[in-house]
Amino acid sequence: MKKLCVTLFSAFALMSFTVKPMAGNPIVKTSTASAVAWKSEAISLGDIPQGKPKEVEFSFTNTGKSDVIITNVKASCGCTTTDYTKTPVKPGETAFVKATFNAANKGAFSKTLTVTTNADAEPKILNFKGTVI
Template identity: 55%
Template sequence: MKNLKITALLAVMAFSPFYANVFPVEGTSLVKVLADAVAWKSESIDVGNIPQGKPKLIRFEFKNTSKKPIIIENVAPSCGCTTANYTKEPIKPGKTGFVEASYNAANAGAFVKTVNVTTSDSKTPKTLSFKGTVVAS
């Protein structure tokens, strides 16, 4: 009988309105909140036609929309023909930072390249891309 009373009490507490407001019910998911910590000006850039044999610098800018500093932990270009540079110091809330990719336009023709960026707010890399056409000189 005592076990039945305890079980009934636990069941009532489990469905109690007291616990209804423990978790937010808004349409915002946790993934969306984390993704919004860094707002990229553009995640994909079309550089158009570029001359062969001249490296092209592509700059991706972002704003820290969180309430804590963000650090760029890793920047990984997709191939050896692309090098990267980025903001090295922590980006304070409300401030901007950048990731730059320098593409060595050695071969004529269309191209699509990516740069994966990992920040302190998310261990899942953000993929930035740029495309264009290398015109033979």
């Protein structure tokens, strides 16, 4: 037990150190533009009727030089189902991500879709909102 505590303490102590760049040797960060150009990343649906599922569609264009593949789309809750382009999206082509929201409960809502592609290291978060009346 004592050995475990010492090991954990050592691990946490090592994680607390940070590396600071030296004045004469700056760290250069480069960013690459995404090959995925979304038409919109947020959509406001306004007022929607209760009891009627509402579909919302996001689209993007592949602005890169290689195919884009959507590998996963995850909704923020079980009240939303998703559909998306399953085939590779060639350069210059457009594709879609659809969500169908079950508008069962009255009131304001805000939902997200997490879209993972082979074009970006980080998933893209899309959102839509509105009010069920």
